[in-house]
């Protein structure tokens with residue numbers, strides 16, 4: 001009888017130890033997963049991942065505008081991508097944002113923003129709001145940003161996101177970018193983040209006559225990233241590089 005009591009006592013102790021061991025293991029696993037999510041894949045903080053992104057992907061490829069680099073450091077790109085892409089938010093490639101659309105590679109966002117030559121006084125029109133990331137970058141560098149998105153749920157989501165993150169000088173409209181936004185024109189800068197086959201006339205007309213800058217991918221499959229400058233009725237155009245953007249789809253009448 002006595003031996004049986006000791007044995008079951010020992011057995012109970014063993015059970016308690018096993019339960020404590022399992023709980024401890026689970027706790028360690030949860031803490032590690034939480035740490036991995038909050039600090040990114042390589043054990044770096046999200047701020048550190050942004051610093052690396054700016055240094056290795058953007059500065060290293062020749063973007064020098066300090067205001068642009070600062071904006072790229074500041075805007076939390078991971079808040080603009082689906083949660084599954086969280087750890088890849090700072091990697092050197094475009095990412096899906098739903099509805100068959102993508103958020104551009106960080107370098108392309110920085111390059112296009114640099115081409116806009118913003119000093120903080122401009123009224124900017126963006127075509128293709130998508131996630132709102134490019135609009136957030138522009139919002140830190142210009143006075144006012146107007147952005148048009150043709151896919152309603154994407155536009156609505158971006159508008160909410162921008163508002164909740166405090167980008168208060170951005171106005172989102174659901175509509176067809178081919179028409180521009182005549183009520184707010186002329187724009188000092190127009191930036192397209194979807195590619196039309198040729199630059200729409202409405203956008204050319206809504207560009208400021210006094211040195212207005214338009215930056216856009218143009219073409220079907222092989223696209224050129226162009227920068228256009230308007231003086232009066234003269235538009236001068238330069239090809240910057242070759243790019244691959246989603247097409248700018250014609251809106252339904």
Ligand code: SAH
Pocket residue numbers: 097101102103104127128129130131132133134135148149150151154175176177178193194246247248249250251
């Ligand atoms: N600038 C975005 C990425 C743009 S992806 C970001 O930072 O996340 C291109 C976007 O252009 C898509 O969301 C697509 O729906 C939108 N688009 C395509 N054709 C359009 C049109 N005619 N007018 C407005 N938006 C358009």
